Every structure is written in structure tokens, then in C-alpha cells.
Amino acid sequence: MALLEIRNVTRRFGALEAVKDVTLAIEAGEFFTLLGPSGCGKTTILRMIAGFDEPDAGDILLDGRPLTGIPPEQRPLHTVFQSYALFPHMTVAGNVAFPLETAGKPRDEIRRRVGEALALVYLTDKAESFPHELSGGQKQRVALARGLVNKPRLLLLDEPLGALDAKLRVEMQSELIQLQRDVGITFVFVTHAQQEALALSHRIAVMKDGRVEQCDEPDTLYTQPANRFVADFIGKINLIEVAVAAASKVLLTLDAPGLGQIAATDLRPLKAGERGAFALRPELVRVFGHKESADLKNRFEGRVRELLYLGDVTHYKIELANGFVIEALMPNAAPGRAKFHEVGDPVAVCWRHDAGVFLRA
Amino acid sequence: MNAPGTRPTRWLVTAPPTLFLLVFFLLPALIVVLASLRQPGEFGGLAPLTGLADLGAEAYRFLLDDIVYAEIFARSFVVAGLTTLICIVLAYPLAWLIARSPQKRRDLLVLLVILPFASNFLVRIYAWIMLLGPANLLYTPAAVIVGMVYVHLPFMILPLYTNLEKHDPALLEAAQDLGASAWTRFWRVTFPLSLPGIFSGSALVFIPVLGMFAVPELLGGTGDILIGNLIKEQFLDNRDWPLGSALSILLTVLVLLLAGITAWAARRGLHGTEAVS
Incomplete structure (x- = not known):
């Protein structure tokens, strides 16, 4: 059974069908990417998985159980936002501790796991810094540590590299691959950058106008595109x-x-x-x-x-x-x-x- | 080339307000300090100043000797504190509601908040006399608090709204995503980030309340007079200018002291919130 199943999900905003009858199955441990131009519905799907939005039709199942009606704070998955959304009034350690605190973990466990998470993203020496004292890449890594620290079943990443400059992007790509391999947590990644998608993903769903055009491994997508759109969009x-x-x-x-x-x-x-x-x-x-x-x-x-x-x-x-x-x-x-x-x-x-x-x- | 911020430009821009404040704020303040050290005149006002020997701290000694003045100071600070607290509690949900409204409605709501300023302050206080009279609250300490809160509420709402409006909604989504309930989201994210707004609102309410004499005079009983009334009495009724001046200076010093302590505490406790303030 797939970890996350999206079954015939449709989402309308007024007259606009942002997501049209999308069906996807994401396996445990996968680095799965939703790729498409802006407005293709990829972020809407991500928000529906996170619980900030509900499908008009269809189901989203985690471990075979429907997520319908479960508010975001009770879903065992975390999101890394495009803007990072770090809490400006908390230190790096405070930010990373936040999900553990809301989960009611004991104090010494929080301290230990925050330490581990910061070590994972090479930020141990920045624990007491505030977000405004960090560079873009460092903020990005804090956001990742915060999303991963409580071991979610699924980590959702909404264009997390979008705000970084080209060189840093490439560096962070390698770090992301390594990180995902180390923690073994399923990543669902949203991007419009096809090269990034090819470099990072185990599988990619290419989307256009609310539909999945093709869902395959990167080399299959590249060498065997299903249609003109996919062929043209990728490379x-x-x-x-x-x-x-x-x-x-x-x-x-x-x-x-x-x-x-x-x-x-x-x-x-x-x-x-x-x-x-x-x-x-x-x-x-x-x-x-x-x-x-x-x-x-x-x-x-x-x-x-x-x-x-x-x-x-x-x-x-x-x-x-x-x-x-x-x-x-x-x-x-x-x-x-x-x-x-x-x-x-x-x-x-x-x-x-x-x-x-x-x-x- | 004279970029903005070079010396001559900066002088041109800052000289007029500096001059204004020197002439109309610092100079009068110094005159008040001087007046507090002089002798009262035989028929009120100030006795003529003939030499340095005429200066003395008698007014201050008089104030410190009589416990009544300490009581009035204490009562004034309690009333100001209580008013500030009630204003925070009342203004917070309102400011939050305005900040979360769609842009068009927001402007209208802000206009409604400042609309009372369009009519005369005294007229509005008289209106409260008619409202509080039938409720048997007139001329009680409660009436003073009600009036103070009513007058100063907009000064709490506006800075709070300005602060809350700037909050990034993504932060609340992130908190929710990371498992925080609505209550936790408020206490761990919204509230700490709004502290700068609460502080500036509190300053705008607390300090004017200390000097306000119209509200206690019109709504309060004989036992409800505050420092503001006391100062007014010294100047207009008792015509003891040195005592009135000494009261003013004492009040100013206490407020500055309080502001200093608050600023110091805020700097220690508010790290990071500057980003949104």
C-alpha cells in the first residue's frame, strides 16, 4: 500500500478547476516531485495534503486512512514553506523545538532532538542566533530541520529553493538529496524548475492545467515523454x-x-x-x-x-x-x-x- | 552632488523641527523646573526673583512630607495601569479583526475607530454623564475608569492594528502545520510578535491618563482626583505655581523612569520582534 494516495481529487475555485481528477500514489521513502508551470495546481495539491485546503471531490489517504476533516495541526506531516516562515522572535533552536513542544515531548528529549536536527543541517553553532541574523541558505536549513525534527510521515516542500541564488540552489540540491537519504522520510516536493526536479526526484508528476500529464522516473520522463507538453517542458x-x-x-x-x-x-x-x-x-x-x-x-x-x-x-x-x-x-x-x-x-x-x-x- | 542625507540637506530638513522643539518644549520645561524652585507670590503666581537665595526646594519638601500627595500619585498610577490593561484587552480583538478584514473594509473600520475624534472631547464626556447617571455609576472610581478607557481606546487600537496587520500569515500556517492549536498559535506566535504594538499603545494610553484632569473632574467623585487635577488646581484654584510646577516635574520624572525601565525590559525580552514591528 502506498504511503499517500490521492484518489480522483478535484478542487474548484469558483469557475476555475485548479485540480482536475488527479490520482497519484506516493510510496514510503520516496522523493516525489510535483512539477509544472505556475497555476498548474501543484501547490493546491500540496495544500490539500497539508490540510490547509480540502478537495471538492476525491480522497487523500495517508496509510490507507482518509485525511478528510483532520485539521493541519493534527496531520502527521510537516511543510517547508517557500518563504521559510521561520518565527522571527524565536532563536534557531526555538524554531526547531517548536514542533516538539506542540507535540508535548519532555524537555530533555526536546533538547537532544533539536541538537541532532541542527547537526543534520550543519547549524549547531547557530542554535542561539535569530532568523534575521542568518543567510538565505541557513534559513532554508533551519526550515528543513524544523520540518524534520519531529519525524513526520511526510515532508512537504513548497518551492523551497525558489528564493536562493543559482549557486546556492545547486548546493542545496545536493544537501537535500543527502538529507532525504539520511532521514528516510518521504518528501513531496513542489517546483516549477524542471532541472531541479530531474536532479532531486525518484519520481516526478508533470502537471498542466490541473491535470497530471505524466508521472514517471526522471530518465523515463526525459527519454520517453508522453506528449508534446512534457517533451517541451522538460529540457x-x-x-x-x-x-x-x-x-x-x-x-x-x-x-x-x-x-x-x-x-x-x-x-x-x-x-x-x-x-x-x-x-x-x-x-x-x-x-x-x-x-x-x-x-x-x-x-x-x-x-x-x-x-x-x-x-x-x-x-x-x-x-x-x-x-x-x-x-x-x-x-x-x-x-x-x-x-x-x-x-x-x-x-x-x-x-x-x-x-x-x-x-x- | 548633494545626495539626500549629506550635511547641508540634513540640516535643512532637521533644523525647523529641532528649533521648534527647543523653543516650545525644552524652554518651557526649563521654565517649569525653575518655577518649581521659586517662592509662591503673595497673591498667587510667583514671587519676584531677586537672587539665587530665592530658589529652594520647599515645594518638593512640602510634597514629600504630606502622605496625601503620595496617595494621589499612587492612585493615578493605578488608574493609568488599569485603564491601559482594559484598553489592551478591549483593543486586541478589535485590532485583530480589523487587521484580518479585506483591505476595503479595513480602511472603513479604521475610519470608524478615529471617527469619535470628529466631535468635541468634552461633549462626548458629557454624553457619558447621561449614560452613567441612570446606571448609578456617576461620580464613582468606576466612572473614571470607563471614561478613561473610552477616551484612550483608539490610541491602543491603532498601534496594535498597525502591528498585527504586518504579521505574515505564513507564520500562523507554519505554526498550525507544526502541530500548534489555535490557542498555542496565539500565545506562541501572534502575541509575542504583537508586543511592540502593545508597548507603543500602552505608552500612548498610560502617559496621557496620568495627566488627564477632565475625566475625573466630570465623571469622578471628590475622592477620585488624580495628579492631573492636582496640578490644574495648583495653577488655577490655589494659584500656588511652585507647587504645581513641582508636581509636574515629579510626574515627568516618574514617567521617564518608568519608560526607561520598560524600554530596558523590552530590549531584553523582545528580541526578533523588530522584524515585524
Whole structure:
């Protein structure tokens, strides 16, 4: 049985359906992420789990028991708020002790567990500081310690890294992964930052307009997006308009108007004539001189329109014969790499037949 | 380039109020100090000052010798304290309600709080005479307290509201999320964070009550006079200006002492609440 089950939950605000018939199951020990653009309903789901909001339809179950009607203060789960919401009049130790005090724990146990929690987030020496004396990253860690100290069944995190600068964000990501592994508490994480979601999560539910578009592990989401929205939202991707020309059990031939035929693989039973998009990650596109390897499949000629040298990789935008601009990421340290292709150079692009996926329209 | 805050600009901005306070506050205060050390005139007022030998602390000695004055001081501080306490209890829920109302209604409610100032203070006290008379409360200590609370309540509501309005609602959600009941949320989060508001409201109520003479005079009995009445009497009825001045100075010193102690205690106990005050 899943630790937390969200069954057919719907939440309306007036005419707006913020969450539409969402069903999710979150397993114990998981780092689960709700990912989506702002207004997709992810925070509403989090607030319903925490108890600050109730579903209009459907159930939320913890350990198989419905949470309906249980106020937030009686739910065995804690939240790390985006603004941290640290109590400004309490010391760091006072903040972390708060959930233990409300739970009526004895004094010596509180002291011991506050010490442990602060050690966990490397803030032992800040115990007597006040929140306004801390940096953003330190506040973040106090909020985490406060959320974890009473060992909740579930820790909800509402864009907790949103207020940090880019460098600190990356550092905190590693800390979060380590922390979650150490304490073994289930994390439900809400974010709109897809890279963060990919880096942190065991599983991700990608949301749009109140619905879950796809719920999978990060690499599945990235390599096998279920639809255009997921493909486009997670990372960069080329979406080439195609129609199925022929489909056998495994091999798929796609017709790209003005370009030619694309060979791909697909296990689904597809019919000839079906329209859709061929989704291809830029790092799977190879770029070489236009005279090379003329006999390869999935090889198309074009011209470099733009190139961005990014240090580790070079980002090409290449205009193909049908006017489609394909993006390609070439690692600069690639073995045998001879030269850069300059803007205007005639080049050829190519990809393996199993590099992309066909997305039904 | 003269950025705001450089010397000449700062002088231009701060000189007028400084000058005003020097001339109309510090100077009169010094005159009162001087008056408290002089001799009463034969027909009231002050005796002419001929030399340093005319100055003395007789007025103060007189005050300290007679227990009646100590009693009136004590009673005044009790009335001020009680008024402040009742104001806190009455103003808190009201201020909280206003702070939690939607923005539009908030402005209207604040307007209602200050609306009584639109009519004359004495007229409103006379209205209380008509209200308290039939209730058999007129000319009792209770009537004085009722009047004092009525007059000073807005001065408690407004600073409290200003403080409560700034509270981050996320803090209460966080407290609730971390297992705090409504009662705990109030005592552990809202109340400590509102202490700066309570302190400024208390200062705005406590100190004026000490000097207020109209309310005890109109609503209180003969035994209900406070320092304010005493000072007024010395100047207008007994025409003993040195004694009146000495009373004023004594009151000022006591209030400053109290304010100092409170500020010192507040600094020790209020750490962190500056963030929202």
C-alpha cells in the first residue's frame, strides 16, 4: 500500500478547476516531485495534503486512512514553506523545538532532538542566533530541520529553493538529496524548475492545467515523454511535424514534409497516416561536414544559422531543407573533433534510429 | 552632488523641527523646573526673583512630607495601569479583526475607530454623564475608569492594528502545520510578535491618563482626583505655581523612569520582534 494516495481529487475555485481528477500514489521513502508551470495546481495539491485546503471531490489517504476533516495541526506531516516562515522572535533552536513542544515531548528529549536536527543541517553553532541574523541558505536549513525534527510521515516542500541564488540552489540540491537519504522520510516536493526536479526526484508528476500529464522516473520522463507538453517542458527538444509512413512491430518510418523519411523505433501499434511530432533531444543530434557519411540513415543537410559556444558544449541551430531549425548540442571534448562549424557553413545532421520518440498529436 | 542625507540637506530638513522643539518644549520645561524652585507670590503666581537665595526646594519638601500627595500619585498610577490593561484587552480583538478584514473594509473600520475624534472631547464626556447617571455609576472610581478607557481606546487600537496587520500569515500556517492549536498559535506566535504594538499603545494610553484632569473632574467623585487635577488646581484654584510646577516635574520624572525601565525590559525580552514591528 502506498504511503499517500490521492484518489480522483478535484478542487474548484469558483469557475476555475485548479485540480482536475488527479490520482497519484506516493510510496514510503520516496522523493516525489510535483512539477509544472505556475497555476498548474501543484501547490493546491500540496495544500490539500497539508490540510490547509480540502478537495471538492476525491480522497487523500495517508496509510490507507482518509485525511478528510483532520485539521493541519493534527496531520502527521510537516511543510517547508517557500518563504521559510521561520518565527522571527524565536532563536534557531526555538524554531526547531517548536514542533516538539506542540507535540508535548519532555524537555530533555526536546533538547537532544533539536541538537541532532541542527547537526543534520550543519547549524549547531547557530542554535542561539535569530532568523534575521542568518543567510538565505541557513534559513532554508533551519526550515528543513524544523520540518524534520519531529519525524513526520511526510515532508512537504513548497518551492523551497525558489528564493536562493543559482549557486546556492545547486548546493542545496545536493544537501537535500543527502538529507532525504539520511532521514528516510518521504518528501513531496513542489517546483516549477524542471532541472531541479530531474536532479532531486525518484519520481516526478508533470502537471498542466490541473491535470497530471505524466508521472514517471526522471530518465523515463526525459527519454520517453508522453506528449508534446512534457517533451517541451522538460529540457530542450526538437519537435518535427511528421506522419506515420509505415509501421512494423518495432520499426517505424515517418514522413517529414519537405525533409524526407525518418527511421525510428516504436513498440506501440501505430497506423500509417497517423499524425504527430517526432521529438528529438538536441544532444542526440550529431553535426558534421556536409560531404561526410552520405550513406547514413536519418541524415539531413542544412546550414548553420546560429551557434552558441557554452564552454563544455556548443549549441547549434541548423536550418534544414524544409525550413525547420533543428537544435544540436555537441560536446566540445568529443573525441576526434576536428573543428567548429561556423555560421553559414553547409553541414549535415544525423541521429540514431532509436534517438527520438514519436508523439501522437 | 548633494545626495539626500549629506550635511547641508540634513540640516535643512532637521533644523525647523529641532528649533521648534527647543523653543516650545525644552524652554518651557526649563521654565517649569525653575518655577518649581521659586517662592509662591503673595497673591498667587510667583514671587519676584531677586537672587539665587530665592530658589529652594520647599515645594518638593512640602510634597514629600504630606502622605496625601503620595496617595494621589499612587492612585493615578493605578488608574493609568488599569485603564491601559482594559484598553489592551478591549483593543486586541478589535485590532485583530480589523487587521484580518479585506483591505476595503479595513480602511472603513479604521475610519470608524478615529471617527469619535470628529466631535468635541468634552461633549462626548458629557454624553457619558447621561449614560452613567441612570446606571448609578456617576461620580464613582468606576466612572473614571470607563471614561478613561473610552477616551484612550483608539490610541491602543491603532498601534496594535498597525502591528498585527504586518504579521505574515505564513507564520500562523507554519505554526498550525507544526502541530500548534489555535490557542498555542496565539500565545506562541501572534502575541509575542504583537508586543511592540502593545508597548507603543500602552505608552500612548498610560502617559496621557496620568495627566488627564477632565475625566475625573466630570465623571469622578471628590475622592477620585488624580495628579492631573492636582496640578490644574495648583495653577488655577490655589494659584500656588511652585507647587504645581513641582508636581509636574515629579510626574515627568516618574514617567521617564518608568519608560526607561520598560524600554530596558523590552530590549531584553523582545528580541526578533523588530522584524515585524
